[in-house]
Amino acid sequence: MSADWQNGGFGIYVHWPFCQAKCPYCDFNSHVSREIDETRWLAGYLAELDHAAGQIPNRVVTSVFFGGGTPSLMHPDTVAAIIERIRKHWPMSNDPEITLEANPGSVEAGRFRGYADGGVSRISMGVQALNDRDLKRLGRIHSVEEAIAAFDIARDVFERVSFDLIYARQDQTLESWKSELNEALSLAIDHLSLYQLTIEKGTAFSDRYEKGGLRGLPVEDLAADMYDITNELCERAGLIAYEVSNYAKVGAESRHNLIYWRYGDYLGIGPGAHGRLTIDGQRFATEHYKMPNAWLERAKNAQGEKLRNGLSDLDQANEYLMMGLRISEGISVSRVEALAGRPLDRTALATLLEYDLIDLLNDQLLTTPRGRLLLNSVITELLF
Structure with a gap:
C-alpha cells in the first residue's frame, strides 16, 4: 500500500528571507539587510539538504520553489x-518545475540568464499593481514601466512566467480593476496569481488600519463583484480558476503549489520554512528557526529545524480538507475518510449541497463558485 503523501507528490521549498524593502501588507518572513554573506548562506542550505537526504532518500522531486x-x-x-x-541527493521527474520568485526592482537580464543556466525553469514575479500610485501605496519600489520591462526580460529567457496582482485596493473601482486585469491578461503567458488585499495582523497596514487609516478599502459587496469579474475575464482569456486565487491555461498550473493543495510531502528549508514529511509511516509538521541569524548559525550543523511534530490521523484529514477544497478538482472523499478513520458528516454534506456550496462527483468533493466565496464557512462545516 502506497503512503498517503504519494497522492500529492514531493517537492522542496527553499526560503530566502531578504528583501530590499519590507512591504506594508506583507506578513511573510522577510527582512532587510545591507550585508549578506552568501557563502555562509549557501553552506547552510547545503548542510540542511545533506541532512534531509539521509532521512527521506529515494524520493522523486517534481518541483523546487525558491x-x-x-x-x-x-x-x-x-x-x-x-x-x-x-x-545529487534525489532523482528528479523528467520535466521538473523549478520556480524562483522575483521582484521587478531586482531584475536584470544577465541574472535571469544565469538562473536559467543553473536550472530554474519558471519565474513568479511580484508585480502587484499596474499603476504607479497604487504601487507606492503598496510600498513597492518599482514602477509599472520597470515591471513590464522585467516581465519582457523574463519572457525572453523562460517559457513559463507567472506574475501576481493584488486587487480590492484603496479607492479601486470595479471598472478600474477590469481595465487593469485586461491589461494583465494581454501580457500573461499562461498563469496569473490574483489576490484580494487582506489586512494581516503584525503588518504595517494592520497598524494603520487599527488607527483609522487605509481609508477607501472596498466594501464586501464590491470585493465580491471584483472576484466575480476576475473569474469571468480570466476564463474568457483561457485562464481557468484552478484555485481560489490562481488562474492558468490547462497544463500550466503551478505544480509546486499543487503539492501543497493535494497534500503531498514537501521539505522546507531556510528561515521560518515549514514542511510536511512522512518518515517511517508517520507524517510530521516541520518548522525552521524564523530569524535569519538564528537559523544560519544552526544550519551550518544541519540544526536549522526548530520543531518536528507528529500529525494525528485527524490532523492529516483536516489539513487535506482545508488545502484540497481550495482547488477546483477538490478532494477525494475516500482518501479524506481513510485518513480520518471515519466518514464525513452526512448532514453537513446535505446542507452544503442544498445551498449550492459544494458538488459531489463520484468520489470527488469540490466547492462551487458560490462555495469558494464562502470557503472558510464550508471548511468549518466539514472539519472532523
Whole structure:
C-alpha cells in the first residue's frame, strides 16, 4: 500500500528571507539587510539538504520553489549550487518545475540568464499593481514601466512566467480593476496569481488600519463583484480558476503549489520554512528557526529545524480538507475518510449541497463558485 503523501507528490521549498524593502501588507518572513554573506548562506542550505537526504532518500522531486523574501536577490551561482545538490541527493521527474520568485526592482537580464543556466525553469514575479500610485501605496519600489520591462526580460529567457496582482485596493473601482486585469491578461503567458488585499495582523497596514487609516478599502459587496469579474475575464482569456486565487491555461498550473493543495510531502528549508514529511509511516509538521541569524548559525550543523511534530490521523484529514477544497478538482472523499478513520458528516454534506456550496462527483468533493466565496464557512462545516 502506497503512503498517503504519494497522492500529492514531493517537492522542496527553499526560503530566502531578504528583501530590499519590507512591504506594508506583507506578513511573510522577510527582512532587510545591507550585508549578506552568501557563502555562509549557501553552506547552510547545503548542510540542511545533506541532512534531509539521509532521512527521506529515494524520493522523486517534481518541483523546487525558491520563495521569500526576494530570491531574485540571490546570486545565480548560489541558486545553481542548491539545485545541483538537490539533483545529487534525489532523482528528479523528467520535466521538473523549478520556480524562483522575483521582484521587478531586482531584475536584470544577465541574472535571469544565469538562473536559467543553473536550472530554474519558471519565474513568479511580484508585480502587484499596474499603476504607479497604487504601487507606492503598496510600498513597492518599482514602477509599472520597470515591471513590464522585467516581465519582457523574463519572457525572453523562460517559457513559463507567472506574475501576481493584488486587487480590492484603496479607492479601486470595479471598472478600474477590469481595465487593469485586461491589461494583465494581454501580457500573461499562461498563469496569473490574483489576490484580494487582506489586512494581516503584525503588518504595517494592520497598524494603520487599527488607527483609522487605509481609508477607501472596498466594501464586501464590491470585493465580491471584483472576484466575480476576475473569474469571468480570466476564463474568457483561457485562464481557468484552478484555485481560489490562481488562474492558468490547462497544463500550466503551478505544480509546486499543487503539492501543497493535494497534500503531498514537501521539505522546507531556510528561515521560518515549514514542511510536511512522512518518515517511517508517520507524517510530521516541520518548522525552521524564523530569524535569519538564528537559523544560519544552526544550519551550518544541519540544526536549522526548530520543531518536528507528529500529525494525528485527524490532523492529516483536516489539513487535506482545508488545502484540497481550495482547488477546483477538490478532494477525494475516500482518501479524506481513510485518513480520518471515519466518514464525513452526512448532514453537513446535505446542507452544503442544498445551498449550492459544494458538488459531489463520484468520489470527488469540490466547492462551487458560490462555495469558494464562502470557503472558510464550508471548511468549518466539514472539519472532523
